[in-house]
Amino acid sequence: MDDLTDDWSGGVAELCAALIRIDTTNRGPGDAVGERVAAEVVAAMLGDEVGVEPAVLESAPRRTNVVARIPGQDPSLGALLVHGHLDVVPAAAADWSVPPFAGEIRDGYVWGRGAVDMKDMCACVLSVVGSWRRRGVAPRRDIVLAFVADEETGGDLGAKWLVEKHPELFDGCAAAIGESGGFSVTVDGVRLYPIGSAERGTMHMRLRATGRAGHASRPNPDNAVVTLVSALARVAAHRWPVQLTPTVREFLTRAGAALDVPVDLDTDDGVDATVARLGRIGVLAAATVRNSTTLTGLTAGSAVNVIPSVAEALLDTRVLPGAPDEVLATVDELLGPGVTRTFITRGDPVQSPFDSEWFDAMTAALLAEDPDAVVLPYCLGGGTDAKAFTALGIPTYGFGPLRLPADPAVYDHRAMAHGVDERVPVDALRFGARVLDHFLRTV
Ligand SMILES: [Zn+2]
Known part of the structure; x- marks a missing residue:
């Protein structure tokens, strides 16, 4: 039975902090720390706690990708791909008020490089699927998880490489979610949640x-x-x-x-x-x-x-x-x-339908945790790994839900990604995990 009273989402902040402590800085071709250590931790967790056998694939030494498939209850349904990148952009420690790779949790925030881009969503996804076995949950449809390398310098050793060399890993995927979208922006007391459905x-x-x-x-x-x-x-x-x-x-x-x-x-x-x-x-x-x-x-x-x-x-x-x-x-x-x-x-640009069962399911998951949510589709000005997966004909969405503080003077989410003192509220992570749990189980 699905025990919704179980406080399973409590560990998500510690998991996010643990991922931040693994330095995966990506300065570009030939100058990356590499994702191998992080990928091994993720793969071990998927094996131990989810009970699946992930594929661990290196596109170059230490540039490691992890892909796993969690079987759903209804094999006739198309699979959902959930992708997240393990690399982060560089951080100049001298500019920060905390060491950027210490993964500190204090004052209600998880601090460090990757806290919002995007070890937060990786931690949310892992805490959700890691809880399912002990909660007796199985998703409706297959969930394909891809934790990839190299997004920050274009994905040649990550998403693009997987799509080119191992497209069979994504067989039967009918839609995908990834970073950039699902976070709240509060204007005049109204909480809007833009979900990415397009990219320039x-x-x-x-x-x-x-x-x-x-x-x-x-x-x-x-x-x-x-x-x-x-x-x-x-x-x-x-x-x-x-x-x-x-x-x-x-x-x-x-x-x-x-x-x-x-x-x-x-x-x-x-x-x-x-x-x-x-x-x-x-x-x-x-x-x-x-x-x-x-x-x-x-x-x-x-x-x-x-x-x-x-x-x-x-x-x-x-x-x-x-x-x-x-x-x-x-x-x-x-x-x-x-x-x-x-x-x-x-x-190439991305354009996925927002009048779709996928968009409706994301909306329903947000509303289940925030009944006042106003959900709307949005177009990213830049790009993510969605571009690579779109090439397989899979509609992709930006959906890493976070309920964020209303006042940008308290917490300015837009200044966080690639910024100094990158951090994410612990409450926002727990909200994100609950929304993703709802979505991934029921979609
Ligand atoms: Zn990112």
């Missing part, structure tokens, strides 16, 4: 102009630096028009209704004004009402009196679902002749 795509590009090299005292009309900066000026001056995807339109509409804020989605100015009126929740949509092109790097020349033959720049481009082709056409037009572009990385 990421196109990182290198731009390159070539020209005629020579002595700078003899100017020539084919100067690579001039060609490049002229193109960059056009890119920088371009204002992308508003383009409302279904998720963003629904987000703005539901948030406006819940907060009694006027919503005008008919013009670009109307949309921008609506986003501004929505305050703290509007911030989540600000980067997702249009595509964006951001110049982030520039290299050319070695001496002041030498015209170089090559000039290069870096361009971070984010594209809305459905928009990649037209965005690329516009970028090419802005760059003009003489500047070529190559992709450094390319991840």
Whole structure:
């Protein structure tokens, strides 16, 4: 029998702290501590407490992924994939008020690198599935768990590698949940819970102009630096028009209704004004009402009196679902002749249906623990491993539920991921574990 009075979620904070104490810093290819120790701890727990035999897969030395399947009661139902990354971004200890890898629990918070990105959700998931056997619980459908490496530098050794080399591990998965979504944002006393149902795509590009090299005292009309900066000026001056995807339109509409804020989605100015009126929740949509092109790097020349033959720049481009082709056409037009572009990385946008049984089940799980919750779909401005799993045709959602303090002066969740003094409230973790338990058992 499922004993709901059992205080099984009590250990989630200690588990989160234990994961934080395992340093899994990922500075990029060739400069990562590696996820192996964390992966071994997770695999041992899945074996000992869940009773499954996880696959432990290394894409490179110490870059370790763990995948396991918990059988459900009804094999005719598609499986649900739950994915979380074990790596974290670097932390400069001198800036912190606690050692970032000490995993301290104090003042009602778990402190340390990864506390919200995303050892919190990993701990919630592990505490849920780790409690099921002793509570006599079996989920309705198969639950596939993937604890992966390398999300923070793009997933080449984690989610992307698994999808490419071991797609059979995800056979029969009908939907997926992962990070970024399900946390509360309180505005005027209303608790809104955005669930990720879309992501902008990421196109990182290198731009390159070539020209005629020579002595700078003899100017020539084919100067690579001039060609490049002229193109960059056009890119920088371009204002992308508003383009409302279904998720963003629904987000703005539901948030406006819940907060009694006027919503005008008919013009670009109307949309921008609506986003501004929505305050703290509007911030989540600000980067997702249009595509964006951001110049982030520039290299050319070695001496002041030498015209170089090559000039290069870096361009971070984010594209809305459905928009990649037209965005690329516009970028090419802005760059003009003489500047070529190559992709450094390319991840397609994500668009999953929010009028779906999955979204309804996540909503129901939140409402079961917070009857006042206002749930709405949202689009991430950046990207997660969802992009990799979407490539398998699996609809993906950002759902790592947390009920957070209302006042950002007390706790500013947005400043936490990749920030200094990253921490998560213990109460929020326990709430997250209970919501995930409800969802994973009943979905
Ligand atoms: Zn993350």
